[in-house]
Amino acid sequence: MPERNVMSYNILIGGYIQNGELGAAIEVFKEMGRRNSATWNAVITGLIKSEFNGEALRLFTKMHGNGFLPDAYTLGSVLRGCAGLRDLIKGTQVHGYAIRSGLEMDLVVGSSTAHMYMRCGILSEGQRVIQSMPVHNVVACNTLIAGLVQNGCATGALDQYYIMKIAGFQPDKITFVSVISSCSELSTLGQGQQIHAEVIKAGAMSVAAVISSLISMYSRCGCLDDAVRVFGERGRAEDDLVLFSSMIAAYGFHGKGEEAIELFNRMERDRLEANEVTFLSLLYSCSHCGLKDKGLEFFDMMVKKYGIEPHVKHCTCVVDLLGRAGCLDEAEAFIRSMPVEPDAITWKTLLSACKIHKNTDMAKRIVEEILKIDPQDSASYVLLSNTQACAERWQDVSDVRRKMRERMVKKEPGISWFELRNQVHHFIMGDKSHPNSEDIDSYLQELMAELKSLGYAPDIGAVLHDMDVEEKGIQLDTPQ
DNA sequence: GTAGGGTTAG
Numbered sequence: 001m002p003e004r005n006v007m008s009y010n011i012l013i014g015g016y017i018q019n020g021e022l023g024a025a026i027e028v029f030k031e032m033g034r035r036n037s038a039t040w041n042a043v044i045t046g047l048i049k050s051e052f053n054g055e056a057l058r059l060f061t062k063m064h065g066n067g068f069l070p071d072a073y074t075l076g077s078v079l080r081g082c083a084g085l086r087d088l089i090k091g092t093q094v095h096g097y098a099i100r101s102g103l104e105m106d107l108v109v110g111s112s113t114a115h116m117y118m119r120c121g122i123l124s125e126g127q128r129v130i131q132s133m134p135v136h137n138v139v140a141c142n143t144l145i146a147g148l149v150q151n152g153c154a155t156g157a158l159d160q161y162y163i164m165k166i167a168g169f170q171p172d173k174i175t176f177v178s179v180i181s182s183c184s185e186l187s188t189l190g191q192g193q194q195i196h197a198e199v200i201k202a203g204a205m206s207v208a209a210v211i212s213s214l215i216s217m218y219s220r221c222g223c224l225d226d227a228v229r230v231f232g233e234r235g236r237a238e239d240d241l242v243l244f245s246s247m248i249a250a251y252g253f254h255g256k257g258e259e260a261i262e263l264f265n266r267m268e269r270d271r272l273e274a275n276e277v278t279f280l281s282l283l284y285s286c287s288h289c290g291l292k293d294k295g296l297e298f299f300d301m302m303v304k305k306y307g308i309e310p311h312v313k314h315c316t317c318v319v320d321l322l323g324r325a326g327c328l329d330e331a332e333a334f335i336r337s338m339p340v341e342p343d344a345i346t347w348k349t350l351l352s353a354c355k356i357h358k359n360t361d362m363a364k365r366i367v368e369e370i371l372k373i374d375p376q377d378s379a380s381y382v383l384l385s386n387t388q389a390c391a392e393r394w395q396d397v398s399d400v401r402r403k404m405r406e407r408m409v410k411k412e413p414g415i416s417w418f419e420l421r422n423q424v425h426h427f428i429m430g431d432k433s434h435p436n437s438e439d440i441d442s443y444l445q446e447l448m449a450e451l452k453s454l455g456y457a458p459d460i461g462a463v464l465h466d467m468d469v470e471e472k473g474i475q476l477d478t479p480q
Numbered sequence: 481g482t483a484g485g486g487t488t489a490g
């Protein structure tokens with residue numbers, strides 16, 4: 001087979017992959033007597049684009065074994081595969097290969113390396129790789145911004161967004177999705193509105209992912225009306241399904257279960273086929289709106305009518321549904337017979353229901369399950385201690401606290417914040433550092449008096465014992 | 481002919 005023919009086969013493979021016909025591409029690949037690096041790269045990339053990451057990595061090993069040296073194309077794809085599998089060990093090996101072959105600083109290889117580290121939760125290494133690159137482009141900036149927000153550093157992501165603009169890069173749809181998510185994480189409505197305006201100016205309002213993140217941002221910032229407006233003004237987005245899923249969740253977040261269900265019914269009428277995320281939004285809405293039976297009905301419908309295999313997240317929603325409704329035994333039985341392995345969040349969902357319904361015996365048992373999965377989970381110890389406090393079992397409360405000290409488990413103090421006229425004001429429990437602290441406190445007392453006059457009874461049992469050693473320390477250390 | 485970043489739920 002002459003080299004000229006290899007090239008025409010490669011064109012054929014490329015075309016199949018572009019059309020999503022991976023099977024046909026692999027058929028051609030198998031038939032080829034001679035291949036070059038581009039042949040291997042095309043198939044490896046095709047596999048990774050369809051999320052066959054493990055298969056792609058095996059083919060990469062085979063490529064290497066056949067004497068073909070990986071180039072920047074290969075490494076970029078393979079690193080993306082490692083990121084998809086969250087395989088830090090393989091990812092680090094590929095990074096090592098990139099360094100030895102002098103491709104580490106290549107724009108694509110560098111971004112892919114950083115993305116791999118950040119997907120595996122190693123934010124600092126990802127930041128280091130991006131910052132050591134001599135040249136940047138919009139993709140390198142996006143990699144860093146997305147990595148920051150996905151690793152819980154939304155403030156850092158927004159800082160990086162302003163740095164990127166100062167450096168002269170034009171944000172694109174992917175930048176917008178990441179920074180809008182950052183705003184919803186931080187509930188900084190003003191900043192979110194400003195970015196919304198930038199999205200309009202940049203002409204990115206037809207991108208479903210962007211609209212979706214705007215709906216979610218407005219909803220989480222407390223502006224359901226704006227979320228509804230963005231949803232209503234959506235043009236002919238190519239991917240309507242994501243928008244419906246976001247909007248259902250937004251209604252659920254605001255306690256509007258009826259509206260969430262109505263939207264789902266509208267999807268069925270319009271023959272827009274719900275997917276696993278739609279059902280997640282729907283189950284979430286039912287559990288947050290006290291619609292237990294409806295929720296169970298939807299779970300059943302998802303499996304039987306739509307043929308969607310339940311994911312652990314769906315099951316956790318069902319646990320929440322049962323738990324909030326007070327069906328604790330049913331919830332525990334559900335977890336123990338679920339089709340997928342429960343994770344720490346599943347158990348924590350039940351634990352929080354134990355606190356609401358003051359079931360201390362079950363709480364003890366559930367905490368043991370959580371600590372099997374995550375022994376350093378401070379929130380579970382605190383939740384257990386609060387459950388005991390609600391039931392006025394003070395001896396058990398101090399036992400839990402003692403265990404935490406013995407196991408060196410530290411609880412991060414809670415923090416809350418809000419944005420006012422482009423300024424973020426934040427408060428730690430017992431914090432007196434805010435310049436208007438006294439005024440705020442006296443207004444809070446007024447509000448509390450008004451609440452009580454309207455019949456509100458605070459849950460003192462839990463509140464008094466919510467303050468633990470670390471939080472007290474911070475309260476005392478805070479400058480006046 | 482082959483390369484990198486994002487989405488909704490929790």
